[in-house]
Each structure stands twice: as C-alpha cells, then as structure tokens.
Amino acid sequence: MQIDLKRFQETFFEEAAEHLSTMESGLLHLEESASDPEFLNTIFRSAHSIKGAAGSFGFTEIARLTHVLENVLDKLRSNLLAPSADLTQLLLRASDRLREVVDATRRGEPGAVPIDDILPELEAVLHGTQPAEAAIVATAVLAGAPHGELVYDVVFEPEREFFRQGQDLFLLLREIGELGEIVSSSCQRGALPALDDIDPELCYLSWRIKVRTARAAHEIRDIFMFVEGACRLEVNAESIVTAPGAPVTPTIEAAGRIERRASPDRRMESTSIRVSTEKVDGLINLVGELVISQAMVNQAVSTLAMTPALEEALMVVQRSTRELQEQVMAIRMLPIGTVFNRFPRLVHDLTVKLGKRARLEIEGAETELDKSVIEQLGDPLTHLIRNSIDHGVEDPEQRAAAGKPEEGVITLRAYHEGGTVVIEVGDDGKGLDRERIRQKAVSQGLVREDQVLSDDEINSMIFAAGFSTASVVSDVSGRGVGMDVVKRNVESLNGAISVQSTPGKGSRIRIRLPLTLAILDGLSVQLGRDIFIVPLLSIRQSVRPEKDDVKTVLGGRGEVFVLRGEQLPLVRLSRLFGVGGAVEDPQQGIVVVTENDGHRFGVLVDDVLGQLQVVVKSIEKNYRKIESVMGATILGDGRVAFIIDVAELHRIATRRRVPDEDVRTSEAAASAAAQEEVA
Amino acid sequence: MNEIKSQDARTDGAEGSQQFLTFTLGGEEYGVEILRVQEIKGFSAVTPIPNAPDYVKGVMNLRGTVVPVFDLRLKFGMERKDYDRFTVIVVVNVGARVVGLIVDSVSDVLDVEHDAIETSPDLGASVDTSILQGIARNNDRLITLLDIDRVVGESRTTLEVAA
Numbered sequence: 001m002q003i004d005l006k007r008f009q010e011t012f013f014e015e016a017a018e019h020l021s022t023m024e025s026g027l028l029h030l031e032e033s034a035s036d037p038e039f040l041n042t043i044f045r046s047a048h049s050i051k052g053a054a055g056s057f058g059f060t061e062i063a064r065l066t067h068v069l070e071n072v073l074d075k076l077r078s079n080l081l082a083p084s085a086d087l088t089q090l091l092l093r094a095s096d097r098l099r100e101v102v103d104a105t106r107r108g109e110p111g112a113v114p115i116d117d118i119l120p121e122l123e124a125v126l127h128g129t130q131p132a133e134a135a136i137v138a139t140a141v142l143a144g145a146p147h148g149e150l151v152y153d154v155v156f157e158p159e160r161e162f163f164r165q166g167q168d169l170f171l172l173l174r175e176i177g178e179l180g181e182i183v184s185s186s187c188q189r190g191a192l193p194a195l196d197d198i199d200p201e202l203c204y205l206s207w208r209i210k211v212r213t214a215r216a217a218h219e220i221r222d223i224f225m226f227v228e229g230a231c232r233l234e235v236n237a238e239s240i241v242t243a244p245g246a247p248v249t250p251t252i253e254a255a256g257r258i259e260r261r262a263s264p265d266r267r268m269e270s271t272s273i274r275v276s277t278e279k280v281d282g283l284i285n286l287v288g289e290l291v292i293s294q295a296m297v298n299q300a301v302s303t304l305a306m307t308p309a310l311e312e313a314l315m316v317v318q319r320s321t322r323e324l325q326e327q328v329m330a331i332r333m334l335p336i337g338t339v340f341n342r343f344p345r346l347v348h349d350l351t352v353k354l355g356k357r358a359r360l361e362i363e364g365a366e367t368e369l370d371k372s373v374i375e376q377l378g379d380p381l382t383h384l385i386r387n388s389i390d391h392g393v394e395d396p397e398q399r400a401a402a403g404k405p406e407e408g409v410i411t412l413r414a415y416h417e418g419g420t421v422v423i424e425v426g427d428d429g430k431g432l433d434r435e436r437i438r439q440k441a442v443s444q445g446l447v448r449e450d451q452v453l454s455d456d457e458i459n460s461m462i463f464a465a466g467f468s469t470a471s472v473v474s475d476v477s478g479r480g481v482g483m484d485v486v487k488r489n490v491e492s493l494n495g496a497i498s499v500q501s502t503p504g505k506g507s508r509i510r511i512r513l514p515l516t517l518a519i520l521d522g523l524s525v526q527l528g529r530d531i532f533i534v535p536l537l538s539i540r541q542s543v544r545p546e547k548d549d550v551k552t553v554l555g556g557r558g559e560v561f562v563l564r565g566e567q568l569p570l571v572r573l574s575r576l577f578g579v580g581g582a583v584e585d586p587q588q589g590i591v592v593v594t595e596n597d598g599h600r601f602g603v604l605v606d607d608v609l610g611q612l613q614v615v616v617k618s619i620e621k622n623y624r625k626i627e628s629v630m631g632a633t634i635l636g637d638g639r640v641a642f643i644i645d646v647a648e649l650h651r652i653a654t655r656r657r658v659p660d661e662d663v664r665t666s667e668a669a670a671s672a673a674a675q676e677e678v679a
Numbered sequence: 680m681n682e683i684k685s686q687d688a689r690t691d692g693a694e695g696s697q698q699f700l701t702f703t704l705g706g707e708e709y710g711v712e713i714l715r716v717q718e719i720k721g722f723s724a725v726t727p728i729p730n731a732p733d734y735v736k737g738v739m740n741l742r743g744t745v746v747p748v749f750d751l752r753l754k755f756g757m758e759r760k761d762y763d764r765f766t767v768i769v770v771v772n773v774g775a776r777v778v779g780l781i782v783d784s785v786s787d788v789l790d791v792e793h794d795a796i797e798t799s800p801d802l803g804a805s806v807d808t809s810i811l812q813g814i815a816r817n818n819d820r821l822i823t824l825l826d827i828d829r830v831v832g833e834s835r836t837t838l839e840v841a842a
Contacts, residue, residue, distance in 0.1 A: 285743045285744070289743040530726065577729035577730065579727075617743070617745045618745070619745055619747075621745070621775075622744070622745065622747055622776045622777050623738065626728055626730075627730065629729070632726075632738060634740045640726040640737075640738045641726065
C-alpha cells in the first residue's frame with residue numbers, strides 16, 4: 001500500500017518547530033527553574049517527541065541529535081547534572097543546530113547541516129561528569145545488571161475520562177511490547193458496568209502487564225509520559241531473569257483482545273481529522289468564488305424572460321450555495337475553550353504573586369468562533385484577567401472587612417447573541433472608582449472640570465488612550481497601556497467593547513465579536529466609476545444633504561455636515577482616495593453617517609447601491625496595506641472592490657483637517673494619480 | 680570589479696541553460712525566468728488603488744485572489760502607452776506573493792545558455808542595474824534579463840517609503 005508520507009512529514013516538521021520553540025523558551029529559563037521537575041519535563045517531552053517522530057520517519061540525523069540532547073536533559077531531570085550557564089549555552093546551541101537540521105531535512109537535504117561537531121560536546125557533558133556517572137551506574141544496578149534482563153510489573157489504570165483526551169490505549173500497550181517480551185498481560189474488567197449502563201466514551205478497564213526487558217524502569221515510564229495526568233501507573237522491577245527460556249504467554253492473543261476493546265474508541269477518534277488551514281482556506285476561497293459566480297449568474301439571468309422552472313432552479317442554487325458557504329465557514333470554527341484553557345494557570349500564578357485569593361469560573365467554553373478571531377483573543381483576554389485580579393479583586397483582608405468571601409471570583413463567559421459572540425470578563429471585586437477616573441480624566445484634559453458625565457461615560461474613560469488609574473504602578477498591570485490596547489485589539493476584530501461596574505460589587509467587561517472575519521455585511525457605495533464597501537456595523541444612516549447641510553470651515557479646508565443640529569465632520573471619500581469623476585456637489589450625493597469609537601462623522605459618496613454580504617480578501621497577501629482600507633472583496637461582476645476601514649478613515653480624516661505641508665503634497669499626489677487614471 | 684563579476688557569471692554558467700519568457704517594452708526586449716511565471720493573461724480592467732504610485736495600476740481578481748498589477752513601462756520610467764489587444768499581464772510569483780506585470784506583448788520562450796548571459800555593463804550611476812540578472816545575446820537579439828525579486832521587491836520598498 002502506498003502511503004503519502006509527505007503529508008505526515010509536513011505535520012512532523014510543523015510539530016517539530018513547535019517543540020523546538022517550547023524547548024528554546026524553556027532552556028532560556030533553565031538555570032532559575034531547573035529545580036521545578038515539571039519545567040524540565042516540558043523541555044524533555046519536546047525533545048522526546050521530536051526524537052520519536054524523527055525515528056519513525058527515518059530522519060536519522062534529527063533522531064541522533066535529539067537522542068543525545070534528551071539524555072542530557074534526562075540527567076538534568078534526575079539531578080545527575082547541575083544546570084550552569086555553560087550548559088545552558090551548549091543546550092541552546094544544540095537546539096539551534098537541531099532547528100537547522102530540521103530545516104535542512106524539510107528542504108530535502110538531511111545531510112546538509114553537520115552534527116558531528118556538537119555531538120561530542122554533548123557526549124562529553126554526559127560522560128565527563130564523574131559523580132553523575134557513578135549515580136547512573138547505581139540506578140542501573142538497582143534496576144538490574146546492565147546486561148541482564150528484568151521482569152517489570154506494570155500496572156496501568158487509565159482514568160475514566162482517558163479517551164476524552166484523544167489518547168490511544170492500544171498504542172501505549174503496544175509500545176510496552178516493543179520494549180521487550182510480554183510475560184503476561186491481564187485486563188481488569190471489574191469496573192465494567194452492565195451493558196445498559198456503559199458510557200462508550202469512558203474507560204472502565206485497567207491492565208497489569210509483566211514485561212521482560214533490559215531497559216530501565218524510567219524508559220517504561222516514558223511511554224506513559226503524555227498520559228501521566230490521566231492514569232495511575234506503577235512500574236516495579238520483579239526479579240532478575242536467569243533462564244532465557246521462560247514461558248511466554250501468548251502475547252498476540254492479548255494484544256488482539258486489547259485491539260478489539262480499543263476499536264470503538266479508535267473509531268471515535270477518527271471522527272475528527274487534522275487538516276492544514278491552508279486547505280481549509282483554499283476551500284473557503286473556492287466557495288467564495290462559487291458564491292460570486294452564483295451572483296453573476298443571477299445578475300446575467302435577470303435580464304432574460306424568466307420561466308417558473310428557471311426561477312425555481314436559481315432559487316435552489318442560491319440556497320444551496322449559501323448553505324455550502326455556511327458549512328464551509330463552520331470548518332474554521334473552534335470552541336473558544338482553546339483560548340480559555342490557558343487562564344486558570346494565569347489566575348493561579350497571579351493570585352500567588354499578588355497575595356490575593358481568586359478562582360476562575362469558565363462558562364460557555366464550547367462557544368464556537370472563527371479560528372483567526374480566537375487566535376487574536378489571547379492577548380486582550382489575558383490583559384483583562386490581569387486587570388481583574390490586579391485592580392478588581394481586593395486583598396483577602398479587605399474582602400473580609402467588606403463582608404465578602406475571602407476568595408474572589410473571576411468569571412469568563414462566552415455565549416452567542418444574535419449573529420455575534422459575546423465574551424464577558426467579570427469579577428466580584430471593588431468595581432471601578434468613578435471619582436478617581438473622573439479626576440484622572442480631568443487631569444489628563446480628557447474632560448472639563450465642570451462637565452456632567454453619566455456613569456457609563458465615566459466608565460468608558462478607561463478605554464481612552466494612555467489612561468490608567470492604578471495609583472501604584474504594579475508589576476502586573478497598570479502601566480498605562482492597558483485598556484486602550486485591548487479596545488484596539490477588539491476593534492481590529494470588528495468587535496465592540498463596553499464595561500459595566502457597580503461600586504463594591506465588581507465590574508464586567510463585555511466584548512462583542514462577529515463570528516468570523518471572513519464575511520462581512522456591507523453597504524456598497526458608488527464613487528466615480530468605482531465601488532467601495534462600507535461595513536454595515538459602523539453605519540448609522542444615509543442621508544441626501546439639503547442645500548445648507550454642508551458647510552465649510554477653516555477657509556474651505558474642512559467641511560461639516562449638519563445633521564439635525566449636530567455638526568459632524570464630513571469626509572469626501574473621492575478626495576481622500578483620489579477618485580476621479582465623483583460627485584462634487586454634496587446635494588447630488590449621499591452622506592453615509594458612520595460611527596467610530598463613539599464619534600460620528602459623515603462620508604460623502606456618489607450613491608448608495610445596496611446592502612450585501614461580502615467575503616473579505618486580503619490585499620496585504622500580495623501587495624501591502626492600503627490606508628483606510630481593511631481589505632478587498634470580489635463583486636458579482638468579478639471586479640475587485642475595496643472595503644473601507646472606518647476607524648482608520650476617521651483617524652485620517654480628522655488628522656487631515658489640520659492643514660500642513662504633508663497633507664497638501666499627498667493630496668496633490670492623490671489628485672495627480674486620479675488624473676492619470678482618467679487619462 | 681567588472682572582470683571579477685563576469686568571471687562569476689561564467690562559473691555559474693557551467694551548469695547549463697535557463698529558460699526565459701521574453702516580452703517587449705517600448706521596442707526593447709526583456710526576459711524573466713520561466714519558472715517564476717505563473718500564467719499570462721490578456722489585459723482586463725483593474726480596480727485602481729487609492730493613492731498608489733503611478734506604476735501600480737490597481738488590483739485584479741485572479742480566481743478569487745486579489746493580485747496587484749504593475750505597469751512595467753511606468754515602473755522603468757518609460758513613456759506611457761495605451762493598452763491594446765497585444766497588452767499582456769504576466770503573472771509572476773515573487774516569494775509567496777503573486778503579482779501581475781503589464782507588458783507591451785510577449786514574444787517567446789527562450790533557452791539561454793548560462794555562458795551567453797553577460798553581467799550587465801556598468802551603465803553609469805543613473806541606471807540601477809541591480810534589478811538586472813544580466814544581458815543575454817541570442818543571434819542578433821539583445822535581451823535584458825530581469826531579476827524579478829528585485830524588480831517587485833524593490834517596488835515594495837519604494838511603496839513603503841511612499842506610504
């Protein structure tokens with residue numbers, strides 16, 4: 001049978017790169033953290049994983065290097081080797097070299113990077129340390145004569161939830177078999193409930209296996225390294241084997257039994273597959289094309305005389321295409337739990353560091369969101385949780401004095417609402433100190449002393465740039481670059497952020513996000529011969545201006561649009577973008593009133609064409625970022641149209657109203673470009 | 680200096696020949712390595728990019744991907760020419776990027792012996808020869824071989840400067 005190894009190899013290289021990064025960042029902290037066994041285990045596991053996989057692909061160079069590296073790490077782990085700056089350097093060099101070897105192998109030149117110079121250095125560390133050597137021998141003697149064989153009694157009791165982690169029992173058991181000869185193996189079925197009560201997703205079985213091998217006990221333990229947390233494991237050396245001809249129980253039968261038992265779960269495992277995002281994106285692209293072609297067909301047919309049959313057929317195609325698109329988009333959806341999962345650790349570490357007590361409650365971890373959105377949520381959420389612990393939750397004493405339980409509660413919730421996902425980060429801490437926020441805002445010149453502000457308005461001050469209320473700049477947060485960055489992150493995901501707070505009861509930050517970045521509801525607008533898309537989310541209304549609605553300011557350099565007595569800055573998109581042939585007289589055009597960051601402004605366009613759902617395409621992929629444009633899409637007729645970045649448009653439009661040399665030159669360049677285009 | 684360069688070219692050339700797609704720009708003949716060419720398209724309308732340099736004609740839809748299109752004439756500071764039925768967009772791969780290049784017309788695919796590629800002569804300080812891979816002589820034709828990474832890569836930096 002021909003198996004396409006390439007695919008698996010690609011996965012290996014990707015994983016190897018991840019493991020290498022883990023290793024590297026671990027090695028950087030080797031000296032201070034070497035006493036933490038879990039820390040060394042992480043590095044060790046990375047090396048071990050690379051070695052194992054490299055071996056099975058026959059990448060001998062990688063396997064050789066990782067093998068020695070792993071041995072050194074193992075010695076560190078068993079305290080047979082002391083961490084030192086020199087050793088760290090050597091290990092870092094080795095991991096760099098390993099990366100080079102992996103890269104070379106990926107390019108198909110496995111021999112291109114020599115390892116023969118670094119191997120002896122590592123070996124020297126392994127063998128050069130005399131006391132360590134003695135210790136190794138001692139353990140070896142404990143475990144049996146170096147060349148003799150031992151019978152180990154391995155008791156392996158997986159937890160009930162074992163399969164939920166995607167673990168494969170059969171592989172583990174078979175690996176034991178590969179270490180030596182199975183003397184006996186028995187499967188304990190005592191815990192197996194009656195057939196009606198069996199939950200097929202749980203593991204009710206445990207094993208007791210006797211294996212005869214020359215290997216050391218830790219090598220048997222290493223097999224179970226990745227399931228450590230999910231099972232009880234005992235490995236005991238029983239006796240030294242004297243006669244090689246000891247009776248061997250039929251291992252094949254045992255293995256067969258195991259396999260039969262394991263098979264239902266194996267099938268469950270195969271219900272999910274690992275696919276490269278590239279493939280999924282390719283599919284999404286293709287379906288996007290299909291949606292466009294379908295729109296083109298509709299457009300083309302609309303000029304013909306329709307028969308009921310044709311109309312019906314078109315409807316069906318449209319519906320199926322839409323469904324197909326939704327289904328395909330769903331492939332990219334991941335449960336938000338993938339990002340939530342890292343926070344319990346964060347909360348734990350922070351509370352310890354700050355001498356506070358708090359626990360994290362997570363709700364709605366199964367809520368699904370587009371992978372690219374999830375990937376960008378990690379940082380803002382981390383920041384919000386830090387803030388909650390640092391500024392929200394009080395010290396245990398203060399809490400007790402306020403009649404609250406000493407342990408604070410941080411809540412992290414996600415749920416669907418309409419076509420959006422809402423994520424809330426809440427705490428039961430002291431809430432926002434509105435008086436202090438107000439003072440700070442006044443001192444920073446954000447508001448006037450006498451200005452009357454609602455609670456919500458004061459609360460939302462925390463999102464203003466450079467705003468921070470922590471009176472003591474702590475190590476954890478409160479450096480002044482906080483909530484404004486979070487807000488920007490959320491907005492770059494086309495989301496919105498708000499805060500609710502009750503003094504003494506706590507605060508809650510609400511983030512509302514679109515399900516996906518790939519599709520956007522937009523309004524198509526005409527500008528000269530071009531069509532642009534404005535995201536619907538930021539549009540408040542569209543108005544055709546009356547005679548006196550548009551007024552110039554600053555001697556014609558700026559314009560305002562008067563909407564029911566309110567003066568809004570007006571942006572002429574045609575001037576900003578240098579589009580020729582656009583409407584000059586505002587009364588001939590339409591003002592699209594948009595809102596960004598609570599500020600409303602008008603955008604003058606020639607005409608509003610209609611509302612549509614567009615597939616967002618990257619421009620940066622092949623070109624570069626275009627100012628005030630967040631992406632492109634392909635219209636029903638196959639043309640490319642740009643999607644306006646309202647936030648950036650607002651920033652630039654308000655900046656450009658201030659006249660200076662720069663503006664004039666770039667505007668001149670823009671209009672020159674426009675004239676060329678017309679020519 | 681020049682001598683050393685041409686010697687280098689000769690040692691490279693020992694490996695054999697390279698294929699180039701040749702095209703014309705204002706009566707001059709140019710070539711790009713055929714392996715970099717993804718496809719050749721007739722000229723079709725592009726969507727102009729706001730505030731882009733003049734040689735960046737816009738973006739086109741290449742089967743669902745948004746691809747920028749550069750006018751090589753304008754890029755090289757030549758005279759503007761109306762697009763006609765011979766005008767062709769050569770779609771090339773530059774690293775992971777896909778870029779369209781507008782040229783007057785495509786000629787043919789040429790096998791060029793490495794020996795026949797000469798390092799571009801020093802054309803004086805006003806001419807940037809770094810975008811040239813060399814000059815090939817084929818019978819009485821003189822073909823300027825472009826280093827496409829530099830042509831497009833360099834344009835990217837100019838763009839960034841302009842931005």
